[in-house]
Amino acid sequence: MRNQIITKEFLSAMLKSLTKDYRVVAPVRNGKVLEFMGISGDTEIVMNDEIPYKSAKDCFFPQVEKLLTFKDGEVAANINAEKTIIFGMKPCDAEALRVLREVFLAGQYQDPFFQSHFENTLIIAVGCVREKPGCFCAERGIDKSFTDFCDILLNDEGGEEYTVVYLSEKGMDLLGRFEETKHILPPPERKAAETAPEVKKVELNQELDETAYFDIIDWGKATEICQGCGICTFICPTCHCFDLKDVSMQGATDRFRCWDSCMYPKFTLHASGHNPRASTKERYRQRVLHKYLYVPQNFGCTACTGCGRCIRSCPAGMSIRKVVEEVMEVQP
Amino acid sequence: MSFEIQKEKIKQICRELLEKGEVDVIIGYTAGEIEGTRIPYIFSKPEEADKLEWDERCTPNLCTYLHGRKDKVGIVAKPCDVRGIVNYLVESQLKKDKVYIIGVDCAGMKDDQGNPSPGCGECSVKQPPLYDMRVENPDVTNEKGAPPEAADPADLMEKLERFQNELQKCILCYSCRQACYGCYCQVCFMDRGVPNWQPATPDLGAKMVYHLGRAMHLSGRCVECGACERTCASGVNIRYLIKEISDFIEKTYGYKTGLDAEDQPVMTTYAFDDKEIGFLGGDADA
Amino acid sequence: MNPYLPARAEIMEVIQETFSADLDVKTFKLRFADGRPMEFLPGQFVEFSVPGMGECTFGFASSPLIKDYFELTIKRTGKVTDAIHALHAGDSVWIRGPFGNTFPLALMENNDLFFVAGGLGLAPLRPFILYALNEQNRKKYGRMQMLLAARTSKDHCFAYDYAHWRSVADTSVDLTIDNPEPDWHEKVGFPHELVKDMQFDFSKMYAILCGPPVMIKAVQASLMEMGLPIDRLYTTLEMRMTCGVGKCGKCNIGKQYVCVDGPVFCMAELANMPAEY
Numbered sequence: 001m002r003n004q005i006i007t008k009e010f011l012s013a014m015l016k017s018l019t020k021d022y023r024v025v026a027p028v029r030n031g032k033v034l035e036f037m038g039i040s041g042d043t044e045i046v047m048n049d050e051i052p053y054k055s056a057k058d059c060f061f062p063q064v065e066k067l068l069t070f071k072d073g074e075v076a077a078n079i080n081a082e083k084t085i086i087f088g089m090k091p092c093d094a095e096a097l098r099v100l101r102e103v104f105l106a107g108q109y110q111d112p113f114f115q116s117h118f119e120n121t122l123i124i125a126v127g128c129v130r131e132k133p134g135c136f137c138a139e140r141g142i143d144k145s146f147t148d149f150c151d152i153l154l155n156d157e158g159g160e161e162y163t164v165v166y167l168s169e170k171g172m173d174l175l176g177r178f179e180e181t182k183h184i185l186p187p188p189e190r191k192a193a194e195t196a197p198e199v200k201k202v203e204l205n206q207e208l209d210e211t212a213y214f215d216i217i218d219w220g221k222a223t224e225i226c227q228g229c230g231i232c233t234f235i236c237p238t239c240h241c242f243d244l245k246d247v248s249m250q251g252a253t254d255r256f257r258c259w260d261s262c263m264y265p266k267f268t269l270h271a272s273g274h275n276p277r278a279s280t281k282e283r284y285r286q287r288v289l290h291k292y293l294y295v296p297q298n299f300g301c302t303a304c305t306g307c308g309r310c311i312r313s314c315p316a317g318m319s320i321r322k323v324v325e326e327v328m329e330v331q332p
Numbered sequence: 333m334s335f336e337i338q339k340e341k342i343k344q345i346c347r348e349l350l351e352k353g354e355v356d357v358i359i360g361y362t363a364g365e366i367e368g369t370r371i372p373y374i375f376s377k378p379e380e381a382d383k384l385e386w387d388e389r390c391t392p393n394l395c396t397y398l399h400g401r402k403d404k405v406g407i408v409a410k411p412c413d414v415r416g417i418v419n420y421l422v423e424s425q426l427k428k429d430k431v432y433i434i435g436v437d438c439a440g441m442k443d444d445q446g447n448p449s450p451g452c453g454e455c456s457v458k459q460p461p462l463y464d465m466r467v468e469n470p471d472v473t474n475e476k477g478a479p480p481e482a483a484d485p486a487d488l489m490e491k492l493e494r495f496q497n498e499l500q501k502c503i504l505c506y507s508c509r510q511a512c513y514g515c516y517c518q519v520c521f522m523d524r525g526v527p528n529w530q531p532a533t534p535d536l537g538a539k540m541v542y543h544l545g546r547a548m549h550l551s552g553r554c555v556e557c558g559a560c561e562r563t564c565a566s567g568v569n570i571r572y573l574i575k576e577i578s579d580f581i582e583k584t585y586g587y588k589t590g591l592d593a594e595d596q597p598v599m600t601t602y603a604f605d606d607k608e609i610g611f612l613g614g615d616a617d618a
Numbered sequence: 619m620n621p622y623l624p625a626r627a628e629i630m631e632v633i634q635e636t637f638s639a640d641l642d643v644k645t646f647k648l649r650f651a652d653g654r655p656m657e658f659l660p661g662q663f664v665e666f667s668v669p670g671m672g673e674c675t676f677g678f679a680s681s682p683l684i685k686d687y688f689e690l691t692i693k694r695t696g697k698v699t700d701a702i703h704a705l706h707a708g709d710s711v712w713i714r715g716p717f718g719n720t721f722p723l724a725l726m727e728n729n730d731l732f733f734v735a736g737g738l739g740l741a742p743l744r745p746f747i748l749y750a751l752n753e754q755n756r757k758k759y760g761r762m763q764m765l766l767a768a769r770t771s772k773d774h775c776f777a778y779d780y781a782h783w784r785s786v787a788d789t790s791v792d793l794t795i796d797n798p799e800p801d802w803h804e805k806v807g808f809p810h811e812l813v814k815d816m817q818f819d820f821s822k823m824y825a826i827l828c829g830p831p832v833m834i835k836a837v838q839a840s841l842m843e844m845g846l847p848i849d850r851l852y853t854t855l856e857m858r859m860t861c862g863v864g865k866c867g868k869c870n871i872g873k874q875y876v877c878v879d880g881p882v883f884c885m886a887e888l889a890n891m892p893a894e895y
Contacts (some may be wrong), residue, residue, distance in 0.1 A: 031501055033395030033569030053565055054503075063503065067622055073710065077620050108861035108878060109621045119620040132364040156732075157421060197561050209536055214892055225372040227396065236501060241867030244622075244860050248670035253768040255622075255669075257610035260866070267868060268858050268894075271695040276857070276894045277870075286894070290870060295875040315511045315563035317371025525697050 006165050008047045009161060010180055011154075015087055017040050022122075025059055026087040027052045035172070036088070042245045045087070049129040049156060055237030055309065060100060061259075063234075066290050067113060067244070068255040081116035086172075087124040091147035092307040094125045096237030098149045104297035105238050113257070116138070116161045122170050125150035129158070134308030136321050139202040142305055202324050203302060204292045205331050213289055216330055222323050223284040225316040230261035232310035238291065238303040262286050288323055334469045338436060341467045342408055345434055347381040354431050355406035359397050360463035361390040368444060371432060372397060384408070388442045391449050393557040396513040406432040410441075410450070414460040415555035415590025416513040422595050423553075425516065435460025436468035443562075450571055451558030495531055495573060498540040501566040503581035509568050514553045521545055543573060547596045551577045551610075552598035555590045585611060621840045621863040624667050624712035630687060631707055637772040642694040643738055644678060644703060645775075647687055651710065655685035660723065660745035661854055661882040663773050664715030665862045666690060671701040675859045677742035677881070679776075680715070683747055691741035691775060717862040718881050721746050721852060726824045731758040734809050734837050736767045736829020740775050742854050742881075751786055760822060762789045767809045767829065769796050790818075804855040810836035813844070820845045831895075838885060851885035855895050871895055 006014075012060075015024050019040060028037040034052045034058065039045060044187035052260050066078050068144070091098075100213070127145030137144050147156055151171030154162040164184050166172045175181040223238040233239040241258040260267055263283050269275045277283050295303040304320065311319045346358045362373035362383045370390045373383065374397065386408070394407055395416035409417060414435050420426035428600055437459050441449035456476040460466060485491055506522065509515040522530050522542055556578065560570040582588050587598040607614060631647040650656065663677040668681040679795035680689035694703045705711065723746070731750060733743050750759050764783065766776045774793060784791050794805035794812055805812055808835070825841055827834045834853055842848060857869035872891045883891075 022693075030567075033565070068624075070712070073626060075624060075626070075712065077623050079620075104865060107864060109865070111863075111865055112620045113622075150527075161444045162720060209890060212890055224374050225397070227510040229507035230504070231505050231507040231563070234505045235565055240865070242860065243672055243866070246667075246670050246672050247733065253669035255667075260860075260868075264523075270856065270858055271699070277733075282894065283501065286870075289872075290867070294870065294873040303813075311365055313565045315507065315559070317369055322365060528697075 004184060005150050005157065005161050006164050006181060008160050008162065011087075012045050012047070014178060014181075015039065015045060015085070016043075018085055020229070021083065023082045023084045024087065025056070025084060036086070039310055042233070045193060046122065046219050047088075047156075050307075051090055051132055051307070053126070054090070054235050055083035055096065055307065056086055056093050057084055057085060057096065057100060057237050057240075059121060060097065060239060061104070061114055061242075062117075062257075063259050065113060065257045066254050067257050069252060070255070071252040072094065077112070079112050079116045081113075083122040084121045085124065086121060087126070087253040088129050089125045089150065090307070091125060091144055092128075092135075092142055092305040093237050094123060094141050094149040095305045096303075096307070097123075099238045099295065099299070099303045099305075100240055101300060102225055103295070106299060122152075122174060124152045124154065124171075125152040126154040126162070127153065132308060132312070134319075135306060135310035136308060139321070140304060140306035141201055142205075142301065145301065155281070193214065199209050202304075202306070202321055202328070204289075204296075204324065204327060206293070206296050210293055210297075213293065213327065214285070215217075215330075217323075217326050219285045220281045222247060222326060223281050223318070226280050226284055226318050227316050228263050228265075228280045228283065229315060230263035231313050232318070233261040233263055234259065235309045235313050236305055237305060237309070238295075262290065284318075284323075288320060288327075291320070334439065334471060338469060339384065339439075340448050340468050342434060342436065343384050343410045344388050345465055345467070346384060346406060346408070347378045349382065349406045349432060350376065350378040350381070354404075356403035358406040358408070359363060359394050360384045360408035361386060361392070361394075378442065386436065388440070390471060391558070391562055393445075393511075393513050393555075395420065395558045396511070396559075398431060398515070399516050401430070401474045404430055404432070404606075405421075406434060407432050408552050409460060410436055410438040410557075411457045412428045412455070412555050413513075413588035414437075414462055416557065418462050418590040419553060419555060419594045421513070421593040422590075423459075423595055428593070432465075433463045434462070434467060435463025436471040437469045439469060449558055450561035451556045451608035455556065457556075457591070459491075462593055465467060477550045496536060496540070498569050499536060499543060501568045502539045502543070502564075503566055504539060504542060505565070506542075507563045511559040512546075512550070513555065513557065514544070514550050518547075521549075543570065547574045547577055548576050552581045552585075553589055554578050579609065621714070622861070623696070624665065624688075624714040626710055629705055629707050629711065630720065631711045634777040635691060635777075636752070636835070638770055641737075641769070641773055642703065643691060644694075645689050645691045646702070647680075647689050648711070648713065649687040650713070653851060655714070656688045657685060658688070658716035658745075659720035660680055660749055661741075661742065662711050662716040662718045663861075663862070663881065664690065664717070666692075666702070666715075667712035668698060668701045668705070669712065672698045672728055673860070674698045674702070675862065675877075676892055677854065679741040679744045680748070682745050683752055685817075693738050710805070715784045715862065717877055719879065721826065721854075721882050723749065727758045728760065728822070730819060730824040731762045732818065732823060732825040733762075733764045734767075734813070734825065734827045734833075735736040735764070736809065736833040737769065737773060738775060739827075739833075739852065741830030743826060744776060744779075745875070746766075746826065751789065756786060760788075762786075763816070763817075763818075764789075764791045764793065765809050765812060765816070766791065767794045767796075767833070771795055771799050771802050808836065809833060810840040813840050815838060815890065818844070818846070820847070820850070823850060825851050836878070848889060849884055851884040853883060853888070854881045855883060855888075856881070857895060 025036050025037050026039050027034050033052050036052050036056045069076050104111040151168040175184045241245050241260045242257050245256050268277045271323050291303040349355045350415045357376045360373050361370040364371040370385050395413045440452040554574045627648045627650050633645040635643040667673045676690040681689040738768050757828050768772040780791050798806050855876050859869045859877050860866040862877045864875040
């Protein structure tokens with residue numbers, strides 16, 4: 001086991017040396033918060049057990065991304081994702097990326113912009129040592145110290161060291177570039193731990209028709225304190241709704257893709273003024289059912305990994321976990 | 333210690349209000365899922381009052397939940413929440429007979445690290461300016477607290493730099509607007525299609541348009557509850573900009589928001605002798 | 619294939635459809651600048667861009683049998699449609715598509731067809747009507763009835779088509795407006811009332827409805843009360859859309875995405891979906 005270990009000091013130096021060839025993204029202190037940011041040689045990378053307040057989805061599905069440029073009667077797509085290494089995604093974040101991959105790449109149409117980011121990114125995930133307030137990954141069936149949806153997986157050994165395994169060829173190649181890590185092996189047949197039987201999973205019954213959930217609880221009461229701010233959707237690792245916006249300058253027009261939120265009234269507003277989801281009650285219900293019912297029905301995976309960000313960030317203390325549990329109590 | 337005594341009083345008052353049918357619902361605080369947090373709690377049965385909480389973590393401004401309600405509401409209100417209610421009355425957003433104010437003396441709120449919550453450190457209104465029932469705390473007086481850690485620089489370019497440095501962190505999620513009791517416009521100027529104030533990219537310009545626009549719309553209306561800053565997931569010091577405007581209003585018009593329900597809204601009141609220095613420049617004393 | 623990448627198209631002709639002061643509908647006849655054909659089926663839609671103003675979703679309004687041009691019928695309602703209405707023949711726009719599903723043309727063969735349209739609701743039905751009225755196809759379908767409603771006599775879209783449609787055998791076109799007007803010799807009243815006086819053979823008929831939601835609901839109720847089974851009623855839904863390819867989340871209703879699973883739905887399907895449209 002000893003030779004599967006690297007020090008945090010070495011890892012930090014390794015990541016910094018990789019900035020020559022890659023954009024390297026890692027958790028960095030930014031004012032009051034910890035955030036995934038691009039690093040340079042003198043950045044201090046945070047290697048403790050904290051979880052960045054925003055997820056790393058920005059690296060695959062940026063908050064704002066230029067998709068197209070119209071100029072002189074021509075249009076061009078800007079598909080040129082930088083080669084990127086992300087350090088510090090937790091298993092919940094990596095598993096969330098699995099959901100995004102399904103949404104953007106499965107089905108009739110593939111999203112070439114997401115695909116380019118996805119293919120050009122190498123993920124160094126780090127297992128969590130302990131659950132944070134609001135976390136419920138175990139209840140979502142996710143092992144906080146293991147995921148195979150990454151290239152290299154580290155686990156904090158409680159001091160200045162990480163144990164290291166690789167889970168893909170990309171990961172093996174990267175480790176092979178360094179004398180100190182080229183002997184590292186893939187995990188010995190390791191799979192994510194089965195959720196302990198005493199942990200009650202937070203999930204909805206997929207067999208039921210979606211209309212069955214529409215009045216299953218008093219959604220108005222359940223969402224009474226929600227302020228509709230949408231911060232839950234911005235910091236969520238699986239939320240993926242977007243809008244397209246044009247900006248014209250000096251004879252050219254750029255078309256940007258921007259994150260949108262189902263919690264905003266404008267999201268479903270028709271040009272006629274009619275709004276199919278007119279109040280917070282309908283919008284919050286859509287957020288819950290989309291994550292726990294519609295995505296599972298369409299893609300076979302629940303769009304919530306229990307990272308707890310929405311619970312920690314909510315100014316009113318709303319908890320998607322509590323709401324789903326309330327539904328579970330009464331679902332047939 | 334005082335918090336405990338106040339909490340028992342609050343529970344008793346709320347229980348009685350519901351039992352006597354004087355209100356339809358109570359808005360107060362209860363324990364959140366994350367240990368130590370206090371979240372808004374809306375209930376209508378007397379026995380539900382047992383779950384009420386009152387301590388130094390009751391940070392959310394509850395007055396925002398009054399807006400648009402049709403029933404008669406009893407509200408557990410800190411002085412800043414009361415100032416919001418008073419301003420709703422001033423702006424005709426609420427009728428006094430629709431609200432029963434349980435005004436609670438507030439020794440100041442703390443964040444999860446034990447530091448003063450945004451706004452609480454320099455708060456000067458610690459006793460509710462309006463109430464139907466007051467829950468006192470003899471240790472609390474309306475003395476002004478410590479001044480904000482960093483005063484705004486006098487130099488205009490330095491001011492701009494500080495402002496821009498702060499706004500770099502903003503991700504334009506508009507949570508501060510949603511959390512604000514005063515942002516009750518049906519359609520925010522940032523959400524309008526025509527004219528379109530919101531550019532596609534959340535660059536510094538867009539952030540400045542939003543935060544300056546919001547600050548202007550809150551001039552003479554901010555009750556310094558700190559909800560905007562507490563909500564901000566990016567840790568932007570939103571409040572200081574609006575504080576500048578509030579100080580200007582106080583200095584120029586001698587008006588402090590949310591203290592007197594008989595006031596007229598300061599920025600929509602016309603006076604012949606108003607030099608309008610906010611728009612035209614100059615000095616209040618000149 | 620990049621589903622977000624549009625192709626340049628040229629406006630060949632702009633046709634003013636309505637003449638009321640408060641309703642402005644125009645039909646835009648378009649062809650791709652590079653001469654490629656537009657292959658689509660009745661019920662499908664495109665994403666239409668005016669760079670700088672944005673993108674909007676519009677259903678095809680022309681015959682799917684014509685490949686070298688296509689028509690879109692557009693009501694002026696907002697920022698993008700204002701910009702579109704300001705365009706003229708010869709101007710360039712950007713089109714991506716076709717997207718979405720289609721009316722079940724084969725399933726409906728050997729049956730009578732009853733089209734009910736309210737105002738602009740005729741536009742997405744017109745490709746199907748023109749397809750079925752085509753000489754090669756007309757014999758595949760039984761009797762064709764159309765009930766076309768508009769608020770006033772100035773608001774009937776594609777009025778230039780009606781004479782031809784009426785000339786085809788076993789085909790009828792009923793026009794109606796909300797209130798009586800001098801010199802109006804067609805029907806007056808709402809479609810859900812008028813259908814009650816019409817004769818149908820419900821054992822071999824499909825009804826295809828499009829128009830304001832309130833009209834669709836009322837006509838559906840009338841026809842079902844008269845005996846038409848719910849699985850013989852079809853409509854096409856309108857939802858706010860951005861991507862058109864099932865990613866952006868806007869047109870999501872239950873597990874369906876209107877842009878890929880619709881916009882054409884059987885009323886029996888809609889009955890099992892949340893009514894969030």
